[in-house]
Amino acid sequence: MNNIFLAQIVGIVAIFFWLISIQSSKQYKILFLQAVANLIYGFEYILLGVIETAFMNFTSFIRCLLFYQKRKQDKDISNLYLILFSFLVILFGMITYSGYLSLIPIIITLFYTVSSWMKDSKWIRIVFLISAIMWIYYNYKVKAYVCIVGNIFEIISGALSLIRFKDDKNI
Numbered sequence: 001m002n003n004i005f006l007a008q009i010v011g012i013v014a015i016f017f018w019l020i021s022i023q024s025s026k027q028y029k030i031l032f033l034q035a036v037a038n039l040i041y042g043f044e045y046i047l048l049g050v051i052e053t054a055f056m057n058f059t060s061f062i063r064c065l066l067f068y069q070k071r072k073q074d075k076d077i078s079n080l081y082l083i084l085f086s087f088l089v090i091l092f093g094m095i096t097y098s099g100y101l102s103l104i105p106i107i108i109t110l111f112y113t114v115s116s117w118m119k120d121s122k123w124i125r126i127v128f129l130i131s132a133i134m135w136i137y138y139n140y141k142v143k144a145y146v147c148i149v150g151n152i153f154e155i156i157s158g159a160l161s162l163i164r165f166k167d168d169k170n171i
Contacts, residue, residue: 007047008146014040015150022128022157025165027121028071034116035064050142052096056109059088067116082117086110104138121165129158 014037021033042057063085070077093106108131115127132154139147 003047004143007044010040010044010047011144011146014044019153019157022125022161028068030121030124031064031068031071031116035061035068038064048142048144052098052102053105055092055096056105059092060109060112063113077117085113089113101141104134108134125158125161128154132158
């Protein structure tokens with residue numbers, strides 16, 4: 001089976017978890033579902049041969065699991081974790097840098113890191129929306145075609161979740 005075709009199938013599964021995360025009411029649920037989606041996206045990008053993006057997704061997987069545990073226990077996430085994961089994203093980004101295109105997942109992952117560290121879930125949803133727009137270009141360039149459709153759904157879902165939870169500060 002062709003890796004690009006298999007990557008599209010894996011991408012569909014990841015999109016499913018990502019879209020559910022956007023509509024979740026509690027931040028810890030968002031983070032858990034993002035962890036699952038990031039793990040699956042990591043395998044998709046490996047199949048596409050985009051190692052730098054796989055590294056970003058695997059780093060996000062670990063970050064989301066750690067942040068999920070903290071939020072589920074209703075604890076604040078230390079500034080040290082924010083600094084650590086930001087450092088790891090930049091380090092892995094420098095190690096795997098392959099041109100201007102590889103800056104997109106690095107920037108997006110930094111945005112995700114900061115927004116998931118914040119206690120107000122509104123910021124995660126706003127970052128989802130902005131990042132989905134950036135992902136469309138990136139996914140087209142790396143042949144993650146199914147993810148482009150998922151990005152469009154992310155934009156719609158993100159906008160709806162901002163409306164749905166506009167007065168909520170779900171933790």
